[in-house]
Structure formats: structure tokens, C-alpha cells
Amino acid sequence: MNPWLVALLRALLILLVMLLNGAMAIYMLRKVLGHAHLRLGPTELGPAGLAQLLADIVKLLVKEDRHPNRSDRWLYIIAPFIVFVPSFMTFAFIPFSNKLVAANPDLSLLMMLAFMSIPPLGIFAAGWASRSKFATIGAVRAVGGMITYEIPLLLSALPPVMLAGSMNLQAIVVSQSTSIWYVLPCLPSFIMFLICAQMETSQTPFDMTEADQELVAGFATEYSAMRFGFMYLAEFAENFVMAALAVTLFLGGWTLPGISAAALGPFAVLVFVAKCYILIFLFMMIRGTYSRYRVDHYMEVGWKRLLPISVVWIMVFAAALRVIAMLKGGA
Amino acid sequence: MFQQIIIACFLVFGIAFMLLALGLSWLLSPTRPTKGKGITFECGMEPLGLPWVRYRSGFFVYAILYVIFDIETAFLYPWALSFGRMATNWFLLVEMLIFVAILMAGLLYAWKEKALSWH
Numbered sequence: 001m002n003p004w005l006v007a008l009l010r011a012l013l014i015l016l017v018m019l020l021n022g023a024m025a026i027y028m029l030r031k032v033l034g035h036a037h038l039r040l041g042p043t044e045l046g047p048a049g050l051a052q053l054l055a056d057i058v059k060l061l062v063k064e065d066r067h068p069n070r071s072d073r074w075l076y077i078i079a080p081f082i083v084f085v086p087s088f089m090t091f092a093f094i095p096f097s098n099k100l101v102a103a104n105p106d107l108s109l110l111m112m113l114a115f116m117s118i119p120p121l122g123i124f125a126a127g128w129a130s131r132s133k134f135a136t137i138g139a140v141r142a143v144g145g146m147i148t149y150e151i152p153l154l155l156s157a158l159p160p161v162m163l164a165g166s167m168n169l170q171a172i173v174v175s176q177s178t179s180i181w182y183v184l185p186c187l188p189s190f191i192m193f194l195i196c197a198q199m200e201t202s203q204t205p206f207d208m209t210e211a212d213q214e215l216v217a218g219f220a221t222e223y224s225a226m227r228f229g230f231m232y233l234a235e236f237a238e239n240f241v242m243a244a245l246a247v248t249l250f251l252g253g254w255t256l257p258g259i260s261a262a263a264l265g266p267f268a269v270l271v272f273v274a275k276c277y278i279l280i281f282l283f284m285m286i287r288g289t290y291s292r293y294r295v296d297h298y299m300e301v302g303w304k305r306l307l308p309i310s311v312v313w314i315m316v317f318a319a320a321l322r323v324i325a326m327l328k329g330g331a
Numbered sequence: 332m333f334q335q336i337i338i339a340c341f342l343v344f345g346i347a348f349m350l351l352a353l354g355l356s357w358l359l360s361p362t363r364p365t366k367g368k369g370i371t372f373e374c375g376m377e378p379l380g381l382p383w384v385r386y387r388s389g390f391f392v393y394a395i396l397y398v399i400f401d402i403e404t405a406f407l408y409p410w411a412l413s414f415g416r417m418a419t420n421w422f423l424l425v426e427m428l429i430f431v432a433i434l435m436a437g438l439l440y441a442w443k444e445k446a447l448s449w450h
Binding site for chain 2 (some may be wrong): 011060065083092161307308
């Protein structure tokens with residue numbers, strides 16, 4: 001078959017997954033946050049408020065697209081692309097099951113992390129180009145956030161790489177299915193990863209860039225209609241990608257302990273998605289429970305706690321691996 | 332080559348989808364610009380002063396440190412890969428311990444000099 005055709009079909013499939021996830025996540029967020037606040041969330045449209053999703057999409061499509069007249073026109077138009085397209089591209093590397101992975105290069109983990117670090121630049125561009133005070137502050141905070149969480153995030157993904165001896169996500173999953181889930185030997189990394197994931201997706205304890213009560217809507221204040229929709233679609237996509245990465249690196253991906261890949265068959269996808277949504281649920285509960293950090297505290301947590309702990313932990317982990325190898329092999 | 336084609340396809344497809352959706356929105360949505368709609372939001376007032384506020388970037392020093400540590404992380408990835416494959420090698424471990432210890436000494440110095448707090 002023509003490789004371009006295959007690639008196009010895969011992109012189409014992943015796009016559907018991404019849109020479905022966006023719709024699901026918005027509904028889920030409203031319901032979970034609603035119940036966390038002792039409210040009911042959406043109930044009016046359709047059974048249990050499910051048609052609210054459609055209403056939201058239609059609303060975003062038919063709203064007037066407003067341009068603030070002193071914005072930096074070109075940057076203002078390009079910024080949603082810089083936010084949305086890379087977060088769509090990270091989906092290409094997620095191993096949904098042993099066969100369902102769109103792109104599977106040897107360094108897929110590294111590629112994924114690389115694409116994941118582009119959207120904050122788009123957020124900065126959006127806030128800067130809007131030429132609004134609130135948006136500018138949100139934009140500067142986005143950069144501050146990025147230089148805070150990125151290093152601990154990258155470092156906490158290292159121990160699974162050491163254990164699996166590969167940077168291919170599929171290989172990491174397979175090597176977990178033959179040993180144990182890496183959450184057990186790398187528990188500190190897992191916790192660190194979850195904290196950094198909250199920072200990366202700017203969820204409430206760390207939502208510096210949009211902080212509703214302080215900055216109206218932060219970087220997205222001057223955006224409206226579909227451009228605004230894309231910013232938030234990208235955010236929900238990142239949420240899913242972070243959960244998927246945590247599941248892949250630490251929670252055994254699409255495998256279940258004691259069941260072979262052949263026996264699992266097509267249910268592997270369901271296992272993977274279920275694990276992801278459990279983690280997303282956890283993120284949402286944290287979002288409903290904790291209050292926001294102050295912006296300087298946020299940076300201090302990143303630099304004075306997460307970074308030293310993760311560096312020291314990696315060295316301890318490597319030394320432990322070395323000692324275990326010595327005890328086993330006697331080299 | 333196949334992997335690159337897929338990634339290129341994702342890039343093109345993502346942009347195309349956005350253009351499509353924005354085009355649809357452009358077709359469906361009304362356009363009635365008024366003077367008020369073009370004004371940047373500032374809690375309902377006419378915007379005061381310059382839009383690009385002077386925002387004290389208290390994290391300027393962080394940004395410099397970030398560059399150093401980001402490069403360190405870039406070094407750690409290939410190291411972790413080869414360490415995972417031959418964990419019986421003492422040299423790999425000690426070498427990286429020395430490299431990281433020098434960097435951590437730098438971080439501790441910055442910490443002690445209060446570069447890691449806003450003041």
C-alpha cells in the first residue's frame with residue numbers, strides 16, 4: 001500500500017481520537033468538578049447533560065471571531081497553530097496497543113517530549129500578540145512555568161528508560177509486561193511525573209497562565225470563537241497525552257499483569273484508555289481539591305524541591321541498578 | 332523513511348484541520364464589528380497606558396540556570412540509554428556522578444546566593 005495513504009489514514013484516525021477525547025474530557029471535567037463542588041454539573045441537554053458537548057461545539061463554531069484592533073495581527077493568527085498542531089503531533093507516538101501506534105521511531109519517547117515542549121511557545125506568542133495586560137502577564141508566566149517544570153519532567157522519565165534500555169515507548173511497554181510495572185521500582189519518579197504533568201497541562205494548583213481570578217483568562221483573554229476553542233482543545237489533548245505517557249512509562253501501557261498480549265487481543269486498547277482516564281480523573285480531583293500556588297512559590301517548588309530531588313534520585317537509582325547487577329552477575 | 336512520512340503527514344493534517352475548522356467558523360459566524368469589540372479587554376474601561384506592561388521578570392536568573400540544566404538533561408538521556416544496556420560498567424556510573432555533582436554544586440551556590448528566590 002502507498003505509505004502516504006497509510007500515513008494519512010492514521011492521521012485521520014488519531015484526529016478522531018483527539019476530538020473524541022476533547023469532547024469527553026470537557027464533559028467529564030464539568031461533571032467531576034461539579035460533584036467535587038457539591039453541584040450536579042450539566043444536566044439539562046440530553047440524558048445526563050451529554051448533549052452539552054454538541055451544544056458547546058456549535059457555540060464555538062457560530063460565535064463571532066473578534067480581533068482586538070491593536071493586536072500583532074500575524075502572530076495573533078499563527079499562535080493557535082503553534083499551540084494546537086504540536087499537541088496533535090504528540091498523539092502520533094502513543095502506543096494504544098501492540099499494533100495500534102501511528103508512528104513508532106526508535107526514539108519515540110524523546111520525539112514526544114520534544115513536541116510537547118513547543119505549545120508553551122505558542123501560548124507565549126498568543127499572550128504577547130494580544131497586546132492586553134492580562135494576556136501579557138499570562139504569557140510571561142507561561143515561560144516561567146516552562147523553565148520550571150521541564151527539567152524535572154524530563155528527569156522523571158529517565159528511570160524507565162534505564163530499566164528498559166530503550167527510548168521506544170512500545171519497547172518500554174513490552175519490557176514491563178515481562179518484568180513488573182515500573183511504578184514499583186520508580187515510585188518517586190512516578191509521583192514527580194504526576195506533579196510535573198499537572199504543571200505541564202497548567203491544571204489548577206499550577207494554572208499560572210490562565211488563573212481566572214487574577215488574569216481573566218490569561219493568555220487567551222483576547223481570543224474568541226474557534227481560535228479560543230483550539231487553545232482549549234489543545235489543553236485537553238495535552239492532558240490526555242500526559243496521562244498516556246504516565247501510563248506507558250510507569251503503569252504497563254496496554255498490558256495487564258499475568259495476561260499475555262495475545263490473550264488480551266483488541267481489549268488492549270480499552271485497557272490503555274481506561275488506565276488513562278483513571279489518571280485524568282485523578283488530575284481532575286486534584287484540580288477540584290487544591291488551591292492555586294502563588295507564582296513565586298510555584299517556581300521555588302520547581303527549583304528548590306523537584307529539581308534537586310529528581311537529580312539525586314536518578315543517581316541513587318543508577319547506583320542501585322549497578323549494585324543489583326553486581327550481585328546478580330558478579331561482574 | 333516511513334516514520335518521517337507519518338510525522339510529516341501529521342503536521343500537514345493538523346494544519347489542514349485547523350484551517351478547515353476556522354473556515355467553517357468563518358462561514359457560519361456573523362461579523363458585526365463595532366468600535367467596542369475591537370478594544371482590548373481591561374475590565375470594561377478604556378485601556379490605560381501601554382498594553383505591554385513592564386512585568387518584573389523575577390525569574391531571569393532561573394532562565395539562565397534553565398539553559399544549563401536543560402543541556403544536562405539532554406546529556407543524561409543517551410547516558411541513561413547506554414547505562415540501561417550495560418549496567419555492569421562502573422565507569423559509566425562514576426563519570427556521570429562526577430558530572431552531576433559539579434552541576435549540583437552550581438545549583439547549591441545559586442541557591443545560597445539567593446538566585447532561586449524573588450526579591
